[in-house]
Amino acid sequence: MNKKIQLQDLGHKDYKDTWDYQEELFKEIVDLKIKNRREELNDETPNYFLYVEHPHVYTLGKSGDLSNLLLSEKQLADKGATFYKINRGGDITYHGPGQIVGYPILDLENFFTDIHKYLRLLEEAIILTLAEYNIFSSRSEGETGVWLGVGTPFARKICAMGVRASRWVTMHGFALNVNADLGYFDNIIPCGIRGKAVTSLNVELGVEKVNEEEVKQKILKHFTDLFEAEFENS
Template identity: 85%
Template sequence: MNKKVKLQDLGQKDYKDTWDFQEELFSGIVSQKIQKRETPSIETDNYFLFVEHPHVYTLGKSGDMSNLLLSEKQLEAKGATFYKINRGGDITYHGPGQIVGYPILDLENFFTDIHKYLRLLEEAIILTLAEYGIESERSQGETGVWLGVGTPFARKICAMGVRASRWVTMHGFALNVNADLGYFDNIIPCGIKGKAVTSLHVELGRKIDEEEVKQKIVKHFANLFEAEMI
């Protein structure tokens, strides 16, 4: 079992180009798994990508188009793009000031349990936010990381949506750090009405060092998954 995870920071990169890159890495791991049947000594790769996307809305395979509140012309006017994609979940927004993480893992190197995988991703974010004095939690039946669950001020700070096939994962999480939350007004985030979104900089009242946040996420991810980041 290969617990080494290749960490790459792609900087700011177009959503479709990043999606294509994810698919390339995903397909490579699946090919390795097929070869491994014949040659058990072959190790399968694992990756963890950080990226920041230009303004984009993405809709998961079970999502509802009515949760996008903009026309094609309005999207163009806002300098945003839209993609219907192959992850779970509904609609979300990605943009500058948001840390997006895409773990592309062969879960057979770690554990074969998608529920556990999602809970550990959430835990990595919860532990990261705790380092900034922010108490966050899960909301029952709603994947992601939230603040103020059970109060009238429930708000999501990190969205998650993944795809897994043959125990290989792709897509991941999007943590609002210094993001312009106004872009969320153009959707019903994750298809959940009546709940707000927030970010680290709104909660703390100051601009946050995104590189520092990434380092904390990597530290907690490595500990939780017992992984070696390379």
């Protein structure tokens, strides 16, 4: 079992280009697994973790409702945003500057074969990271992601999650609002959930800007511990 994960920070990158790149890495792992089974080999499968920041974009999961996008094509263009219907779980979400997006492309057979556990550990990595900023966050029953103020009238989401898995290989991942422009969330019903707000770490801390590189390192530290993994820069 290969618990080494190749870390790649893609910087500021177009959503579609990143999605295509994810698909390439995903296919590489799946094809190797098929070859291993067909030819009775035991070649080690790689794991990847991509960090990226996208230009303004809205994405709709395969089971999502298009009516949760509240903009016309012209309004999207006017806001400098794009829209894609994609192959992850979940409904609609927004990605943009000031948001840390993480795409773990893992062969879960290197770790454990449990998608539910995988999602819970992704959430836990974010919950532990926010705790380092003295922000208490938690899960909301039946709603994937990380929330603040659960059980109060002020429940608000700080991290959205949506994944795809096939043959125990994952893609897509999480989006943590760190210095995000929350106005862009007004154009959707985030994750198809009405009546709940969205927040960002800088808003919760009452500061203009949070050091995003520092947040990334904290996430990796907790991810390493939770998955008993080892990161390598590639």
